[in-house]
Amino acid sequence: MSALSIEHVSKAYALDGAQRPVLKDINFAVGQNEILAIVGASGCGKSTLLRLIVGLDGDYRGSIVRGDGDTVPAKIGMVFQDHRLYPWLTVEANVDLAFDTSPLPARERREKVQHYIDLVGLSDYSKAYPRQLSGGMAQRAAIARALAQEPGILLMDEPFGALDSILRMRLQEELLAIWEKNRLSIVIVTHDVEEALYLADRVIVMEPNPGRIRDVIPVDLPRPRNRSSMLLTQLKKRCLSMLV
Template sequence: MNALSIEHVSKAYSLDGVARPVLKDINFTVRRNEIVAMVGASGCGKSTLLRLIVGLDNDFRGSIVCDTQAASRTKVGMVFQDHRLFPWLTVEGNVALAFDNSDLTARQRQEKAKHYIELVGLAEFSKAYPRQLSGGMAQRAAIARALAQEPDTLLMDEPFGALDSILRMRLQDELLSIWERNQVSIIIVTHDVEEALYLADHVIVMEPNPGRIRETIDVALPRPRDRNGVLLANLKKHCLSILM
């Protein structure tokens, strides 16, 4: 069953009275519990597409359909490259924001926040403020806040792009662990081809001017994947040849 269906989506911005196309005829689906990665050069509309999916921009042509259950709209969470935590709130306070519009009691909010903080391995830092966290810890807190919304689909826009390579690989593995436990569909935008192939079931390769899908690569490799394996290396070579 599909968690998300993108059909004939196009988007243009007006610049000096002239329509400048950003996305052209985008079509793909994301099945339940799948990870889909999007790669491509800057300016090919990857982040713009995420904004359309999450509902931050409704000015587009085509159709974006989230799967529904019992007539209730599927929830979509978002994680940005910069963690966007509120500096005056603790980790617990930031995660608890996900429950602001709920009927939960203060105690229930605290318990649920605690659950998601533990899920990302930050139990010892629940009372810490963002300034007291490393970059990787802050990003994990942002992921906890997004998961606390209990989304069916999680959108991630270059979530590890600002981290060093060792921490980046560590958080990739943590993300896979969280995904296995929560079984949430994930769409991740990245410039890192290796990251896309290591994480995703399918990699959408985009090209710019205007942004459109060049090819979709199916990554039919079992997890955990060998970062240095021949099969992954061959897929990387193919992906890079498309991007060149």
């Protein structure tokens, strides 16, 4: 059963009176509880594809089905490279925004907000403002806000790209721990091939002009994965050979 199905999706932008294709005939599905990574050169349409999936842009050809197609569409959560927290709100208030349209009683709402703050390890910073957080802490707060929507699918657009390598690895581990607890489907766009292979069950390799799928690489390695394992190194070489 698929959490997300993309069928023959193409997208073009108008430029100087002509249509410039950005995505061409994209086809893939994301399984329930699967982590799918998308890698590719700059300009291959990775972020554009996420915008289509989340519904920020409805001008495309093809079909995007969120959920199995027979029930209510799956809810989508989104995490960007920039945390996009409201600077005038505390961590607690930023996460609480996820419940703005919820009919939950106030007490239960507060409990849920605290649950997701605890989940990302920010219990001691619930009253802090974004300016008082490190980059990694702010990104964890953004992940908490996305998870508070209780999505079936979490989309992540270069979520750790602006962080240093040590912090990036730490947040990768935290993301996997959250995934283990919540068992949701994740689609992560990243320029980091090693990150993609470490996190994902499958890696889609895209190529540009227009953006299209070149290959889909299954990562049949048990978790927790060894970043320096020979198999992961071989898969990395395979990915890079297609990207360079």
